[in-house]
Amino acid sequence: MKEFQRRIFVILMLLFTVTESVNAAPSISTVTPRGIQPGATTELNLTGASLNSPLKVWTSFAAEVEVLPTAEGADDATTAKLQITLPENTGVGLGAISVANATGVSQVYLVVMEDAPVLAEPASNNSLSEAALVALPAAIPAASNGTAADFFKFEAKAGQQVSVDVLAARLASSMDPVIRLIAVDGTELGYSDDYVGLGADARLQVTIPADGQYAVEVLDSKYAGASPYYIRIGDFPLATTTLPAALQVGEDRAVGFSGTGTKGITGTVNLGNVVPGEQVRAGARAESSTMSGFARALASAGPQAVEVEPNNAIDQATAAVFPGGASGVFQQGGDKDYFKFSATKGQRLRFQGHSLKLGSPAVVNFRVLKLDGAQLAAAPISDENEYAVAWSIPEDGEYILETSELLQRGGEEYAYVIEANAGNSFSLTIKNDKATRNRFVVDEGKGGFQIPITVGRDGYAGPITIKPKTEIPGVTWHNNVVAKDGKEITVLLEFSDATKAGDFVNLELVGEAEVDGQIVEVPLTSRDWTRTQFVPITYPYPFLQGIVQFATVPAIEEFFEPKFEPEAVYVARGETTATIKMSTASKHKDFKGALTRMFQDVPEGISVADKADKGVHTITVTVPADLAEEKAFTVKAYAEHAGHLQFVKRSVPIKVVDPLAVSVRLDAAIVPGASQKALVSVVRAPGSAAEPISLTFAGLPDKVTVPAELTIPADQTELEVEVTAAADAVVAKTEGITVTGKTKYAGKEVSAVSAGIVVEIKAATE
Template sequence: MTKSVGFIVAVCGIATATAVNAASPRLDHLQPQGGQRGTEVAVTLIGGRVGQEPQQVLFYDPGIELKSIERIDDNQAKATFAIAADCQPGIHGIRVRTATGLTNLRTFHVGTLPEINETEPNTEFEKPQPIALGSVVNGVITNEDVDYFVVEAKEGERISVEVEGLRLGRTFFDPAIAILDEERFEVAASDDAPLLLQDGFCSVIAPKTGKYIVEMRETSYRGDDASTYRLHVGKFPRPTVAFPGGGKPGEEVELKLLGDPLGEKVAKVKLPETPPLDFRFAAEDENGAAATGLPLRVVDLPNVVEAEPNHELDSATRGELPAAFCGVIGEAGDLDRFRFAAKKGEVWDMNIVAREIRSPLDAILRVRKASGEELAGSDDNAGRPDSYIRFTAPEDGEYVADVVDQLNQGGSTYAYRLEITKPRLAVDIVLEERSQFETTEVVVPQGGRAAVMVTANRAEFGGDLNVAFGALPEGVTHETVMLTGDYNRLPVLLKATPEAPLAGQLTTVTAELTDKSQPVLNRFRQQTWLIRGSNNVNVWSHYATQGAVAVAQPLPFSIKIVEPKAPLVQSGSKDLKVIAEKKDGFDGRIAVRMLYDPPGLSSHQGIGIEPGQTEAVIPLTTNPQAWPRDWKIIVVAEADVNGTVRTASEFATLKIAPQYLAMAYPTVATEQGKSLDYAIGITQATPFNGAAKVELVGLPPGVTTQPQEITKDSTEVKFPLQVAADARVGHHKQLYCVVTVMENDEPVVHTVGTGELRIDAPLPPPQTAQEGTPATGEAS
């Protein structure tokens, strides 16, 4: 069953609509982790609560359909995947939906060859596991483990070996592979490869007929039960890069497949009209299809292919902008040049695309006048090896772009695209993580609500935006606010009717200018952190252009905000009241917090509605730079109902306002035991009704005073300070006032300061002559 947004298949079960039996399911791994296209595969889904009423699998890519899913036990479910014969080989993101939630994203891997399992013992070179030259071996590398497999090949046949290890996303597993002959001489070996990053491949022509042993291990001979692998062994083609690396949407492109041991091949591919985030082409011939496709760019630019020789200024390949200039640094020291015309003041973005299409090229890009004068240059771009220049033409005329390798290396696979485009209005959109490194999914309870934060970063423009979700499950709607031009975060509230069917949906998030004056390129991307290294460095992640939304069983509680009737001022404080409605049978603790804090506001994160209670207050404080405006706020709630469940309040308005008044504090001094009046000047900004209470705070030990009252007409407030004989001596610089104005029967609390009070010790009394001591001037 295919939905219009994403590719989702479900097996309907009986849903319990009145009780929550489970929550927050998790998917830890799959057994097996992949399957051959054109087959049906029985997959065990393993993870906390994933077996409690499993109902649906959400597939992020086309080509896989769910035939059935059923419970094994609370933490396991059995599913049958039908993989289409034309399914793209490689990585496919999935989530499992149960009656009460969505799992995290994991990956299922599609291969092109029959699947088998590793069989121990196979750790000795002399006793390898025999396999057919045309198999995918599913295995595991434990500590100091080495797995050996033997195949038979004829002289001149291609032997291709590729491993999926790190890319399975289970653990920090760095595989190494080798092809050895019967005398244990190495025919080929691979640790990392530009095409596969920390996974590797070998593809060679068999030098003679006979047996070949494939060695599989971890680079440093480490491993554990999570160090699983999928080892593809066959005769399939294994080019490493496709030239020219892409084309226009919907266009049929002729590709040169570079890097295969049998030589360069040509293939044609029709590019999709709507480009996915990671479009790949799997090379295929009479010996099979490659285990991993070659990445291609799908961009609306004409390709301009280099014409050699083009290393001199006068022989530079010509093209008209915008364009994608495509070339190969074919040998060490090679230099490619392209010539184009530009008018004075024109701005062009110049991007080298090499590593993105898995080329080994580490490019340096330079821009020159036609005379040869260098105008700009770039090596890396924001830590990435591909180069970027924003070029503004200083005058009408012709210009030349140079492309070289940073180490003056080159070869038949050192392909690249130099994409030159006008800057374009774009917005980068993400669903914010609830907690760091945890991808956000949206689960809306029947008859309830869920809330998420969206970040929308504008590129090349400003202005107000309307942000919206795409397709949602039946019975689900969303509500949001306009994103003002000076801010990049906004809350989104999703609601499900009580009758909404239990279902899941992949969707996207889009943004457009409120006045629709110009089109905006939307770049919604969601990162799932699968493997992190030391210091939480991203090692392997899955990226998707869709988020996941599901309807789940109703919750045994709901919450609402008591909307404030008075503002929260800058450098102020307020208690935000939250009320819970608990259904019969539930009296657990409900943790409540603000979905987000507007700029300059801080909210307490440890508040809960305790058992036996139905209310709580969340303390809010602001600093002097808090943004004064009306903010739409949401409170989210979590509880343990056999796992974490979440809901949200409706929107409420919180007004942040400038302080109603300012105060001018004098610097005064006194002595221990000497009281004084401390007068503070007042400048009124916002009139208020009635009397306001003013408290002087921060007095040192031994100094006391009483609260005072002011009105909107007051220009001064005077505090009588009682200074004890033992009051603390010193400069006391932390005096401030807490001013409480009552508005609509609610306190508007200001913190206004600061002032200084110096307390000195009294001077000692004059010394008198003691008896028997000669007076001054008296002879002894």
């Protein structure tokens, strides 16, 4: 019944998702099995929506991935199959996958690198009496069942150590597991809820009292149904971190471990191509066992020291080297650890505590002391609970780093490392905003996307260039240099015509700057924003931070264009400025947005600027006063619709014009005492709203007149003018009669004079 209910739930969810997500990006609902074994090939079954072929896959861990073909006619977009092969030396622990196709990029889905056999959840396990036996060791992806508990029954020998670890919050599940290890008669041997350092997750370790059958009971304290979890049962330590908790990159490292049951267990961690700042997975496994506990470590560039007990006093301090790291475990409440190091006058050291991000519950308080115990610097307490302090060394000599647990707690899980780096630095994070995205589709030949970035400065105030760790062909980067003292920037990527559909890229961004005389690269992170995406996880894993992924897809139809009024920039001859209005014209019924612009190809000696108001850009063009020939500049505009950002380019002509031209025609001679009609015509230049034109005649002979006020209305281009000769007007021909027109063009007074005409006064014929 339970399995039937789950299938119905999944089917309904898939139907709902497909209905609501036409042309939506792919999404992953489940991955089966969720555990992937190192040194082996595992076939994964994905369910979700929009999983159409061809599908591409990204993993946060080294792996060979093959997308298995879908049977002809069977591609319903709700399932996909992958074949993943992990290297033999893959560390156990958590990782992530995502997929992409022509509709976009899926969310990141968490999986487990697992060295125990991965089993399917028994079909009937909601009662102790009916629960099927599970052979240990075992890892079982499962799901909660509302108010009913799940039972996992197994056989064990007296004296056998059995550990249970339930991963739910660590896999971003909303489940809040409570677990008990019980005998088949119901006797409780162990209980766990909200294990320290793991958020809502639970784990325990029990020594079996007698041969027989036992069971693990798992219940969601929220009584929710179908919440996924992953249970591990077997003989393994409940590891927290490696010791040291940070590992210097460059070669494989021999380590010990912190956590329950780790005493005496050692291992070797393969660092491969790991770079400083990344998190490392490591397995803590006893020689007699085949199952490892999951431990984490921080990759570091510097040498690492581990506390050597006793080191609870200054005169017992463990030697450390900074820049580098110092690791320890607060074994009991009130424990303090001391490390001695040498430093040089003027050197600036930046100390940073790491514990929560490694799964440790420790909140590490630390300070720098003189050898006599006098305080020189202390990490300020903050809401973040992983503290930091920068300190400049006052003089050459030896100093003490004192560490303690802020709340005076302790235990085998309370591991930490204090990392110290020299000099000044900065940090880059994806802006923590509800509008922020990190998954994009890029239209073939015309797409792009934007990434808002927040800059943190620690002693370095200079410019920072945002760039990819590995160059991407055909991409133009806009606004990617953070100015001196800058705190925020939105980087814009534009993809060229060479961009073809079908790529899936995990974009690793770094900030490059010259700091303290050296070129450094600092990776983009996203701790605060990632927390909003993976709420149950106590501290976002480094492999989830700074992720920016895009898929190149067939371009959708152009959905906007810039609209110019007038269609060109008309500069009145002799003037140096002119304006043009630009707005957004929608070419798609659902597009309601506005464009953002940039100006390109601006001719030398000409400048272009604009001011936007309610979606209308007033563009002002400044030109030399003697400009005569036509020029042009380019407006490159971009806008976003339905997840697609597109670029559109338009050339804008710059034309020098005469704002007004006037002509006059008088076809017949005038008899004294009579009049004739003269026709005055005007041509207004485009680029300005038409205004009335006042006319003035000049050079008329004596006793020849026109009306005192002559005006051509704004909506007309000519005017008939009555030219009257008095009865005593002198019979003669007069040349050079002109008409001057005056009006406004682009808000300025302008005038024009017609060519001269002849006015003839001719005696009447008898």
